[in-house]
């Protein structure tokens with residue numbers, strides 16, 4: 001078995017009646033990778049994760065988890081999951097919930113260790129129904145850790161958490177990633193993907209529309225150059241000679257401030273500086289929001 005491959009997804013489709021939720025995804029996830037699955041509502045993220053967990057099977061294509069069928073890997077505790085609406089029993093306390101689920105597994109980590117690692121120890125005696133949304137997500141995370149899984153799957157784990165709780169949750173997750181666990185999480189929060197994932201896979205319409213690190217994704221996208229124009233000539237004339245369109249070039253405030261949108265702002269900046277036409281140069285790189293917006297507003301080919 002190839003020990004570096006955690007998940008292998010080969011040309012997977014999943015149809016529900018006339019709806020094609022996953023439309024030909026091929027993806028290999030390497031052991032130890034932290035991968036964010038990003039995409040708008042209905043993109044197919046949950047359906048894909050459900051198949052990796054063995055809850056549903058592909059209509060066509062194959063998925064293997066550590067070289068095995070997904071349901072076999074999940075059954076043996078190789079995979080832990082924090083799902084959007086995983087059922088919790090309201091009247092049990094946090095500690096009772098963890099002990100009860102632990103009792104269902106042949107092998108599990110000590111309950112006290114799991115509570116400490118998931119950050120639930122401080123509210124262990126609280127009933128589930130009295131826990132905040134963020135605390136319930138932490139409890140789900142504790143349950144996912146019980147079998148000491150090699151792979152953690154998190155479907156929008158921080159949904160409903162405020163910014164502080166999100167940050168704390170991700171600190172905990174970071175510690176788990178450093179232990180060499182493979183982590184896949186689906187999220188709508190672009191910043192989370194940017195901050196916590198080694199690799200971002202952008203899904204839309206059941207397909208992968210981008211796959212890479214955030215810096216790879218933003219390379220090749222336009223950058224925005226802005227500067228103060230100090231040349232003697234008219235900046236519009238220069239822009240026309242440089243082949244910039246009206247959308248790419250704007251000049252504000254009595255000709256003094258120019259803005260250029262281009263994938264190759266470096267060369268333009270070099271030329272403008274060398275000819276002493278500009279000063280106070282700034283180049284802004286696009287963030288993942290821009291990439292996400294641009295990629296997910298494109299039409300997906302049929």
Ligand SMILES: Nc1ncnc2c1ncn2[C@@H]1O[C@H](COP(=O)(O)OP(=O)(O)OP(=O)(O)O)[C@@H](O)[C@H]1O
Nearest residue numbers: 016019020021039040041042043044045046047048
């Ligand atoms: N059991 C099902 N029966 C019918 N259609 C389904 C089923 N599960 C998912 N779908 C459809 O498949 C598409 C993909 O849904 P999915 O939940 O995988 O998207 P998602 O990216 O996880 O969305 P969200 O971000 O809103 O959770 C949607 O059009 C959804 O309505």
